[in-house]
Amino acid sequence: MKFFNREKEIKEVLSIIESEPNFIYFIYGPINSGKTALINEVINNLDKDKYVVFYINLRRYFISKYDDFIEVLFEEYEEDKNPIELVKSLIKDSSVIYGIPIPKNTLNTLLDKKRPKNIFKYITDILLKIEKEGKRPIIIMDELQKIGDLEINGFLIYELFNYFISLTKEMHLSHVFCLSSDSLFIEKVYNGAMLKGRTDYILVDDFDKETALKFMGFLAGDVLNRALSEEEKEKIYSYVGGKPVLIIKVMNRMKTDDLDEILNYLLNMEISELMDLLAKVKNNKFEGIEYNKVVNALKLFKNSYEIDAYSIKEDIKEFLIKRNILFLEPVKRILRPQSFLTWRAIKILLK
Numbered sequence: 001m002k003f004f005n006r007e008k009e010i011k012e013v014l015s016i017i018e019s020e021p022n023f024i025y026f027i028y029g030p031i032n033s034g035k036t037a038l039i040n041e042v043i044n045n046l047d048k049d050k051y052v053v054f055y056i057n058l059r060r061y062f063i064s065k066y067d068d069f070i071e072v073l074f075e076e077y078e079e080d081k082n083p084i085e086l087v088k089s090l091i092k093d094s095s096v097i098y099g100i101p102i103p104k105n106t107l108n109t110l111l112d113k114k115r116p117k118n119i120f121k122y123i124t125d126i127l128l129k130i131e132k133e134g135k136r137p138i139i140i141m142d143e144l145q146k147i148g149d150l151e152i153n154g155f156l157i158y159e160l161f162n163y164f165i166s167l168t169k170e171m172h173l174s175h176v177f178c179l180s181s182d183s184l185f186i187e188k189v190y191n192g193a194m195l196k197g198r199t200d201y202i203l204v205d206d207f208d209k210e211t212a213l214k215f216m217g218f219l220a221g222d223v224l225n226r227a228l229s230e231e232e233k234e235k236i237y238s239y240v241g242g243k244p245v246l247i248i249k250v251m252n253r254m255k256t257d258d259l260d261e262i263l264n265y266l267l268n269m270e271i272s273e274l275m276d277l278l279a280k281v282k283n284n285k286f287e288g289i290e291y292n293k294v295v296n297a298l299k300l301f302k303n304s305y306e307i308d309a310y311s312i313k314e315d316i317k318e319f320l321i322k323r324n325i326l327f328l329e330p331v332k333r334i335l336r337p338q339s340f341l342t343w344r345a346i347k348i349l350l351k
């Protein structure tokens, strides 16, 4: 799939990368808005003579203990090369390395010691050597919230944040970008005292209407071999809004199915999921979460896509965000459904 637009966001990320590291950057937004696609577009087009990117993707892994995290963080190599030689051989064709390379024996020693201090020292040594070679390291952590609950000597996430502060604000050695669609996690980070003044935030939102319609036009030729009418575009937007993944899904299905059927199918799936959740709430499947309160909270979206984040009480708000019904924009303090589709389902079910 060819990448579309995001010129403003790309410019923003590039201007950060071109400056001296100073902050930890959080790239956040509703689910499936295109955060990973955006950062990949940026890093795959970087000058490999100037940058080395370490991409750590926590998304695909079940992380329940410290050793799991270490395994995801590092990519082990049998060879007995020293780490910087490993890095050099890995960045011949591209500036992106998945995981921090480490010789097998070194990894075993670090695992035995079970202390983050040692792993951070190992990483810093590599970063310093890369800097010595005249290149700027960039660390990207995708779905960082997955280690939010891991405890070792205190919470691992705090150890990691402290380390990232030293890499950015103190040593100005490496850029650090953390991606997350977990808005409760971003809210915690945003309001947490520890990171105040040391972080910055980049919102990657669903496309606005104008961009979404252009995206449909952009895809139409490739996917359908024909142009879309304005009426078709408006109809798709009214159901799925500007969420790229849903627009792609609808257009792929249009190769074989009727547009109204596709949109109704997607809406019905969304309605079923919401009905299922509400039925569970009604049957007291979630301790302390009252049915009437959930319904009243959702009713606030009947006439409005966005509401003030303080309009819903904390426990219900958290519940609906955790279930991916609502998205919280912590910087503007706004709550809204995760997608237009969810919004439609809410309005139909709670009319």
Ligand SMILES: Nc1ncnc2c1ncn2[C@@H]1O[C@H](COP(=O)(O)OP(=O)(O)OP(=O)(O)O)[C@@H](O)[C@H]1O
Pocket: 001, 002, 003, 004, 005, 006, 029, 030, 031, 032, 033, 034, 035, 036, 037, 038, 180, 181, 244, 245, 248
């Ligand atoms: N600008 C874009 N151009 C083309 N396709 C895009 C674009 N943005 C997103 N997509 C497509 O939408 C899908 C979802 O995007 P992506 O996985 O980047 O979202 P995300 O915000 O990282 O998701 P998550 O909420 O799971 O973290 C991807 O398959 C990607 O191909």
